[in-house]
Amino acid sequence: MAVKNEHRVGVQATAADVWAIVADIPGWPSWAPMYPAAAGRLRIGETLSFTVRLPDRPDQSLACTVVDWVPEHQIIWQTRLMGGLVTNTRYVEIVPLNADGPGVILANGEIYSGPMARFLPRKLLRDIYAGLATMNENAKARAEAAFRARTAQPEMVAP
Secondary structure: OOEEEEEEEEEOOOHHHHHHHHOOHHHHHHOOOOOOEEEOOOOOOOEEEEEEOOOOOOOEEEEEEEEEEEOOOEEEEEEEEHHHOEEEEEEEEEEEOOOOOOOEEEEEEEEEEOOOHHHOOHHHHHHHHHHHHHHHHHHHHHHHHHHHHHHOOOOOOOO
């Protein structure tokens, strides 16, 4: 049985604006408090290294393998937990709502599978969900600010 934990948010920016933020893995600590350290490159088979910070738990170091990535659309990576009894598939997806302008859905989540996945503590899943939500809201704010700055019309000044 798989367990899914996902947060989605609408963003008034383009997929490129959101991608510029989420594809910069080493930059995550500046806007994603759940990840106070992050390193790696987006290449299939490459290792991403994260320090995960959750309430009431010691920081945890994770090494994850990039499974797939499509510029301006998705990043998917995996790691094995609990001695391989749980596989954590982590993803960020950007879903454009129209082809001509701003408006995307940013989905940020995890799917746990394997024989021990259904036994993950509910508090842990709630804490992770809160971290995903904070990440999405912070990425949204950054992407929308970048979009506004890029598309701002100069003010008309009377002669």
